[in-house]
Amino acid sequence: MLSGRKEGMGRVTADLSGSETTLDPIGAGVWHKPEPLVLLVEDDAADALLVEELIADGAPGVRLVWANSIAQAGERLAEGLPDCVLLDLNLPDAHGLDALASIHDYTDQVPVVVLTGLDQEQTGLAAVAAGAQDYLVKGRVEPELFGRAIRYAIQRKQTELAAAALRLSQLRAEENARLERGLLPKPLLRGERVIDVVARYRPGRVKALLGGDFYDVVQLADGTVHALIGDIAGHGPDEAAIGVALRLAWRTLVLSGITGPRQLGLLEEVLLAERTGRRTFATVTTLVLDPGARAARVLRAGHHGMFLCRGTEVDMIEVPGGPALGFLPGQANWPEQELLVPVEAGLMLFTDGLFEGHIGPGSARLGEEGLLNLARGLSGPAPEDFVDALIEQAEALAAGHGGLADDVAVLYLRWSAEQGTGSGGR
Structure with a gap:
């Protein structure tokens, strides 16, 4: 014994x-x-x-x-x-x-x-x-x-x-890098430049998980500029892969001349084919900027509003829209709205990770109104400074409460000074 x-x-x-x-x-x-x-x-x-x-x-x-x-x-x-x-x-x-x-x-x-x-x-x-x-x-x-x-x-x-474990971490980092490149492409601007683009991306929670935020910008030969920003519900490689699929499908549709509600309907079909569960959906905003009319045609599918920036003024613009892609498959209606964009103005599109970070005990979050107040308190000579400062302030407020809980994607679009429109501040 x-x-x-x-x-x-x-x-x-x-x-x-x-x-x-x-x-x-x-x-x-x-x-x-x-x-x-x-x-x-x-x-x-x-x-x-x-x-x-x-x-x-x-x-x-x-x-x-x-x-x-x-x-x-x-x-x-x-x-x-x-x-x-x-x-x-x-x-x-x-x-x-x-x-x-x-x-x-x-x-x-x-x-x-x-x-x-x-x-x-x-x-x-x-x-x-x-x-x-x-x-x-x-x-x-x-x-x-x-x-x-x-x-x-x-x-x-x-x-x-x-x-x-180190090798697995390296493989995941490489996979995430490939997915991020698919989610966050270089804008395709062709011919005479009519728009200036500032694009930013920040991963949430210190790069813990890759999310499904995505954006894209395409300028066609006729000078019209198409822009997209979207967010897949959830985090991880599956959601990121769906985001890549939607962005690539959107660029293909734009280059094929398909726009408007039909475009969103086709994107929803892609989402339904790619998603792994019925609870997966995507919020999307698309713009078609016409430099001749100084206007943008806007489609909004479950996404929040955007900022209209003119000089030192910032306003939240939320045009009428329809449900997120995947909420009502085959039944949704997305009305197209026209928005005047003056020569000196810029439009800032962003995903909800920028305002959903916790900034206090309990469930206190920055929120859309808090983000708007931050934006109104900023001033800078260039859109890059404005966007970077806004992201940094949102991150700073959330730093003591776990950091930004979600990924952040930002697109700032402004008529190009090369078109003789003048820089006009922000």
């Missing part, structure tokens, strides 16, 4: 019968406690006793618990993960590499050191090739080597897990 032996050394041992064996609940971290916990999976009581003696002499302080089969090991692992598993390859319910595979089926987060007989060294080598950290030959291992093998196995697994 292992229980009661050398208890003065502070080790936690287990009854070899298994009836009194317990595993202290622990987290899934590796080498997270000063006294590592080792799970021994061994059906031979004499060999289990040998392992206990080796630990006592070569790895004092290690806590040992015991399971006499793969099934019982699974029960122990379900209660909590140890820091290392010592695994005999000849068990009543598993033999050879099948035993190792069974442990890996339970968890791949814990290092495994296999125990082999004198005539099974090749099996031990095969186990290492199959994912074990090391192998030890029963009867040929000294206590010091035994303790070192356990420590090294834990440290190597820790390094392996850290490297895997």
